[in-house]
Structures are given as C-alpha cells and as structure tokens.
Amino acid sequence: MTVVLALRCADGLVMGSDSQITDPGRGLSYPAQKLHMMGKHAAWGGSGSRAVLYDLEEIFRAEPEAILEADDIGRALQRRTVPVLKHHYDNFIEDVPAAKASGATPATYVLAAGFAGDRPFIVDIDPHGLIGHYEETGFQAVGSGAPMAQQAYALLSNFRMTERSVDYGLVAALRVLDALDVSSPSVGGPMDLCRITPDGAHHLDPDEVDAIREQVGRWLGIEETALDGLFD
Secondary structure, three states: OOOEEEEEOOOOEEEEEOOEEEEOOOOEEEEOOOEEEOOOOEEEEEEEOHHHHHHHHHHHHHOHHHHHOOOOHHHHHHHHHHHHHHHHHHHOOOOOHHHHHHOOOOOEEEEEEEEEOOEEEEEEEOOOOOEEEOOOOOEEEEOOOHHHHHHHHHOOHHHOHHHOOHHHHHHHHHHHHHHHHHHOOOOOOOOEEEEEEOOEEEEOOHHHHHHHHHHHHHHHHHHHHHHHOOOO
16 A cells, blocks of 8 residues: 655645555565655655656656746646556556456556745646646645545644644644554555755655654644543
8 A cells, every 4th residue: 555645834845655565466565765856846756556656757857847847737747647657558468367366557646746936736647647736725645545644634634734834744744644554554664754845845864754753742742631631
C-alpha cells in the first residue's frame, strides 16, 4: 500500500509519504523513496507501477523549470505523464499466470505540489490522464492508502490547518502518516516529509522528521490533558 499526501497551509504547502513498497506477486516488501523534488519550489510523489514512476522521475528531473513556468501546471504535468502511461498500457502483458494473484497493472497516480511563482498548486494526474486541482480544498492523497488518509485528515479538520503555518502542517501530515502506519500493515516508514514555501522546497532529513514526531507527541499529550479535564 502506498500513500502520498499534500496539504495547503497559510504560508506554504506540505507533502508527505510512506516508504514501503509491497510486491504481492513475489511476496516482498521493501523501502523505497516515493517523494521527489521537482526543481527548487515543488515536490511530487506517485503510486502504482514502479516502472511508470521511474520513467516519470527521469522526465520530471530533467524538465522541472518547463513544468513550473507553464501557464497551466496541470496541463504541463499531463503532457508529460500521459505518453508514459500510454506506452506502458500498450505494452502491458495482461495474461501472466504468475502475476494473476497480485492484480498488478500499470495504473499510476501522480501528485505534485509547490509554487509557480507566488501561486501555490496541488495537482494530481489519475490513471486515465485526468487532472485534479486541490488548491482550494487544501488536501489530497493518492495511493491505496488515500481513503484512510482522507478520513484521518478529516478528523483533524477542526484544527484548521489551512489557516496555520507550514510548521503545523508538517506535524499534521506526520500524524496522519503515523496513524496509517499503525492501522495498516502495508503502510510503513520511514516517513518522508517536504516543506514548500515561496522561498523554496526542503526535503526533511530523518533527524528533522524525528523532531517533528516529538511535536506530534506533544500535541497528543495536550489533547489528552484537555480530555481529562472535559467533565471537570
């Protein structure tokens, strides 16, 4: 199971992902990088076929400026993603007996977030090549863990993350990812986080993620204290 998420904050954006890859056809699970930089002011991640995502990683690494300087970021991503999808769909061998149990297909989602100039964007491309924009709703997740991520984020809606700084967004994103880690055996760490502001995108290192997790613990402690006093 994969989950890649993006959320909008008052002063920027946050992206996060787990790092566990599950290959049911071979009975394997292993860590892999799912969150990638896209130039200096954006990041992206994807779920689905690793072959498709590898090809897209090469393209996005080579052409970040062309994408981020486009008048329509969604169309720029679509123009680069759809040919790769079509290539893999056209060459996908459906009837492979050893792979039948896995249900593996080239179906792939792409989620990108960042700044084009001073304009924030959260855009996804689905397996049909359709474009989704989520700057206004402020949250989107892709991958088989996306429904659970949406539910987890909905439970935090009263904290109004779109009105708070990126520092709060990082804590919320990690709290959602850690909740999925506990509730789903196929979502696993280490967790990846990226903070994005008009000044640039920063991919957090493991020590920085650990520091954010300490803040998650403080948040949970504050909630527990508030609940203990609810009926006083």
